[in-house]
Amino acid sequence: MDWRRVDVAVESRAPTGATAAYLSDGPDTLLVDPAGRTPALDGAVAAADVAHIAVTHHHPDHVGAVADYARETGATVWARRGRTDAFERATGITPDRTFAEGTAIPAGEGVTVLDLPGHAPEHVGFATDDGIVSGDVAVAEGSVVVGAPEGDMRAYLSSLRRLHVGNPGVLYPGHGPTITDPQSACRRLLAHRLRREERVRAAVESGATTPDDVVARAYEKDLTGVRDLAVATVVAHLEKLAVEGRVQWDGAQALPARASRR
Secondary structure (H helix, E strand, C coil): CCEEEEEEECCCCCCCCEEEEEEECCCCEEEECCCCCCHHHHHHHHHCCEEEEECCCCCHHHHCCHHHHHHHHCCEEEEECCCHHHHHHHHCCCCCEEECCCCECCCCCCCEEEECCCCCCCCEEEECCCCEEEECCCCCCCCCCCCCCCCCHHHHHHHHHHHHHHCCCCEEECCCCCECCHHHHHHHHHHHHHHHHHHHHHHHHCCCCCHHHHHHHHCCCCCCCCHHHHHHHHHHHHHHHHHCCCEEECCCCEEECCCCCC
């Protein structure tokens, strides 16, 4: 099964300034991540037999036109099981059905839901024999923001490892070019995150105690316009390191694992 991609210009923190919407081929088309209305996406939807609509996750730059296209097509709207309230808040529409790991959309056809949490708690991919519509779990260039409070660094690294082991033919991301070598992309993103994690841990070991302090020591680049994302990412790293017993973190202050609090 092939996917048709339509890039939609939306307000986004992604460097591309656009989100990719995808439509499965054949009858009972699944529309994934309709981020906004554009003539190109309107035309693609009008030409297809859109019977189902779903999103990889609920961030605003992936859900903006869900309600519009649902009303126009009468399609069945799907949401992650256990996350329907969050879906309704994000999209303004109540889902018709829910999915979980392994759900086929439509039933018995070639698109299967794959849990890929981390960037967001409800994040999923939509897998076919050809590849996976993977949302924001991976990018061909740069890195993915995994920021607290919703981002979970442990879950994100597990999702990257799952994709690496599964070795899909192609990843169809929410932003940027199609990923034609998923294993290489996953290795690069894993290495980037682990390098950043080590810099965060080293910053705490050297005396940084607040997220702002850690950012100042752990980042070596200009953070103009993205400093808030860096702080959120540092907190996600601190949460992971604390669970693993490698630092202490109480939600406000970080200390080395062996230090004592007063």
